[in-house]
Amino acid sequence: MEFFENALHFLTSAIDNFPKFFPGIIATLQLSVLSIILGTVFGLIVNLLKMTKIKPLCMLADLYVAVVRGTPLLLQLFFMFYGLPQMGIYIDRFSSAVAGLAFHNGAYISEIFRGSIQAIPRGQHEAAKAIGMTKLQAFKNVIFPQAFKHAVPALGNQFLLAIKDSSLASVITITETMMLARQLAAATFSIFPVYFDAAVIYMVLTYALNVLLRKLEKRLKVNER
């Protein structure tokens, strides 16, 4: 009997606390969506910079990727939050969190794109060149659409990480899901139910994204037999 009583107590506590998470869910969604979109743009820009084959631009792109991959995300967020103001750059808390997460995701996404671009057969580049396309035209119309399709599974993986990584924004004072969970746990002492809520939220968000990505993958497969 005791087990069922405990379970019931656990569930009621989890359900009672759940509505309090809504502002956190919204913040988590905002952080994830913005950092994914911006990160994808960064990833694309890195590859375009490398495509120019202009030495300083390539080195800049390489440096960016090396720094992001070589340092912890937590440290990168601290840099955005504490470091930038000391350099005289003032942005609000939320923007600095988005910037930090996007900066981080962009480096990994650029590597995903780089890999999938390299996997495009040389003949595709050559046919595009031979018909008179510029590098940019070939990239936009031939290479990237094909590369993007190959990149979707790996991108999806990175996007799921982005959702979960957004929890680290809590350490730079953003009131997202994880921050709320810590606050609620401290206030109500129902630690396990509250963190259970948080876990459910991340599960649902990542699962929903996964379903969307599968749909996208299917739609992009139209040109395969």
Add this chain to the structure above:
Amino acid sequence: MTILETKNLHKKFNKAEVLKGIDFSINQGEVVSIIGSSGSGKSTFLRCLNFLDKKDKGDIIFKNNIVENKAASIIELRKHVGMVFQSFNLFFNMTVLKNVMSGLVIVNKEEKSLAEKKAMELLDKVGLTEKAHVYPETMSGGQLQRVAIARALAMSPDVVLFDEPTSALDPELVAEVLAVMKNLAKEGCTMIVVTHEMAFAREVSDRVIFLHEGIITEEGTPDEIFNHPKNERLRSFLSSMSF
């Protein structure tokens, strides 16, 4: 009128000298076949003509103008010089129709409806209108190559380069591609064809060039090359082909 010329064309890959000074020219309406054993530099020569491989020395002259070695002039040249590859290289992310339209829409920025009309006419010419909205993935090699020819023709090129267009095809599919090429030749299309199809070279070409170790070793009419070869290398090459 001379469409394309090369003067003293040289090309090296690392230390291997592949082209050792090629002097070449082709007139409007002429069909020139280039034959030779593998490694003789045939494909490299063709790829140098539209700068897919960059020449090391010598000049490439398009309609009496030397093509400068910079992006803008190279792109301008490529708009007028079509190319058909051994491995077709159709754009996988586009339907057959979009493939044929690609040069007109993306490079020439032509209006879509006009480009589509022209592309459909060309697909009709290569006998593939019913495949217009199909993606390349599902098609046979012969069909792919015919689409690739239509794609090259869409730009109304002054000359079309064929880089072993039937070498990657199953034997029973070779004929359909050669038939399309024969028709083109009959219509007066200027063509440079690197080929192992000796029967085709003999029947369709105005002139045949035998390339050996990066040098034009013998050059002449099909009758001269195939029936009265002078050069020893050419003779042994021809006897090895047994056609």
